[in-house]
Structure formats: C-alpha cells, structure tokens
Amino acid sequence: MLNIIICGAPGSGKGTQSALIKDKYNLLHLSTGDLLRAEIAAKSDLGRVAESYIANGQLVPDSMIIDILDKAISEREAADTYNGLILDGFPRTVAQAEALEGLLKKHGKELSVLLDLAVDEAELVDRLIKRGQTSGRSDDNLETIKKRLDVYHEKTEPVNDYYKKQGKYVAIPGMGSIDEIFGRICEAIEKL
Numbered sequence: 738m739l740n741i742i743i744c745g746a747p748g749s750g751k752g753t754q755s756a757l758i759k760d761k762y763n764l765l766h767l768s769t770g771d772l773l774r775a776e777i778a779a780k781s782d783l784g785r786v787a788e789s790y791i792a793n794g795q796l797v798p799d800s801m802i803i804d805i806l807d808k809a810i811s812e813r814e815a816a817d818t819y820n821g822l823i824l825d826g827f828p829r830t831v832a833q834a835e836a837l838e839g840l841l842k843k844h845g846k847e848l849s850v851l852l853d854l855a856v857d858e859a860e861l862v863d864r865l866i867k868r869g870q871t872s873g874r875s876d877d878n879l880e881t882i883k884k885r886l887d888v889y890h891e892k893t894e895p896v897n898d899y900y901k902k903q904g905k906y907v908a909i910p911g912m913g914s915i916d917e918i919f920g921r922i923c924e925a926i927e928k929l
C-alpha cells in the first residue's frame with residue numbers, strides 16, 4: 738500500500754499534482770479543501786462554519802477536519818479497490834499530524850511518505866491570483882492569500898519537522914512545468 742501526504746504552501750500545486758498521482762498509482766484522493774468546499778456548496782451547518790474560516794484565510798478547527806476526514810475514509814474505503822491513499826492538504830497542523838497516526842491505525846494503514854512541494858513565494862501569489870480570476874473562491878484574493886501564507890508559515894511548516902524526525906519527509910522542487918514536477922514526484926515515489 739502507498740499512503741502519501743502531499744503538502745506545501747497554498748498554491749504550491751497540491752491539488753494539481755494529486756490528480757496526476759492518484760491516476761498513475763490508483764490511489765484514493767482525499768483533499769480536505771475539496772471536502773470543505775463540498776460542505777459549503779451543500780449549505781450544511783458544517784459548511785457554514787467552514788466558510789467563515791476559509792474566507793478569512795484561517796484554518797478550520799482541527800476537530801472538525803479530523804471528523805470530516807475520518808468519515809470520508811470510512812465511506813470510500815467500503816468500495817476499496819485502491820492501492821492506497823493520497824492526503825492533499827492534511828495534516829496542516831502538528832495536532833492534525835498526531836491525530837492522523839490514530840486515524841491511519843484505525844483504518845489499518847501506515848504512512849509511506851510526506852512529499853513537500855517547495856515553491857517561491859512570488860510564484861505562489863501569482864498562481865493564486867490567476868486562479869482567482871476564474872475559480873470564484875472566496876480565498877483567492879491578495880489580502881486573503883497573504884493571510885493564508887502567514888498561517889502556513891506559523892502552523893503548517895512545523896508539520897514538516899514532525900515527519901523529518903520520522904524519516905518520512907521528502908522535499909520536491911515545485912517550480913517548473915506541471916509535467917516536470919510530476920516527473921520528480923514519480924522518481925521520489927519509485928525510490929520508496
């Protein structure tokens with residue numbers, strides 16, 4: 738089984754690369770951002786709460802995210818023909834990383850690797866501003882992007898150290914074309 742975390746700053750290409758990885762390796766792709774946006778679109782109670790955090794560039798509370806992910810793994814693994822999992826945008830805090838250990842154990846899985854997409858800050862802002870022109874996302878505007886980057890440095894970067902200590906951290910240069918970056922990711926996966 739191949740159980741991967743894909744991580745990186747907002748706009749680093751987590752969603753873009755996850756779509757390619759899941760097809761090549763037949764993995765179940767779980768994006769906490771997509772799960773939250775589905776709740777918002779469904780106008781659920783949870784979606785209403787999540788919306789206020791996301792539009793402000795803040796992280797949704799850990800307990801809420803952990804419940805959503807647990808539910809999503811349980812629902813989807815019933816029809817399990819996958820070779821593993823790709824977690825996109827989770828964990829985003831050390832508390833989520835700690836909770837993930839229990840969650841994976843509960844579902845009989847073990848983490849293979851964390852892939853960290855490293856992209857220059859100016860490029861991140863540029864990509865997200867461009868996406869904002871068509872995405873309609875409440876968080877793809879300059880003011881909120883800056884807040885999201887601050888939250889990333891403060892709360893999400895420490896997650897990398899958590900996995901470095903376990904010897905499961907691999908940095909992937911995330912500048913260049915989508916195909917070039919995907920090539921680097923495949924190389925890293927095949928070395929595992």
Ligand code: B4P
Nearest residue numbers: 747748749750751752753769770795796797826864868915
């Ligand atoms: P996410 O949906 O995870 O959003 P993201 O970090 O902005 O996007 P990503 O890195 O996936 O970028 P993409 O591939 O699309 O989270 C949204 C919000 O939900 C968070 O801010 C938070 O509030 C909340 N949330 C999610 N998970 C949470 C958690 N675990 N805990 C608490 N809160 C949570 O790429 C961006 C753009 O760049 C795209 O337009 C793409 O086309 C372009 N692009 C990609 N690769 C490129 C390349 N190589 N060259 C040029 N452009 C490229």
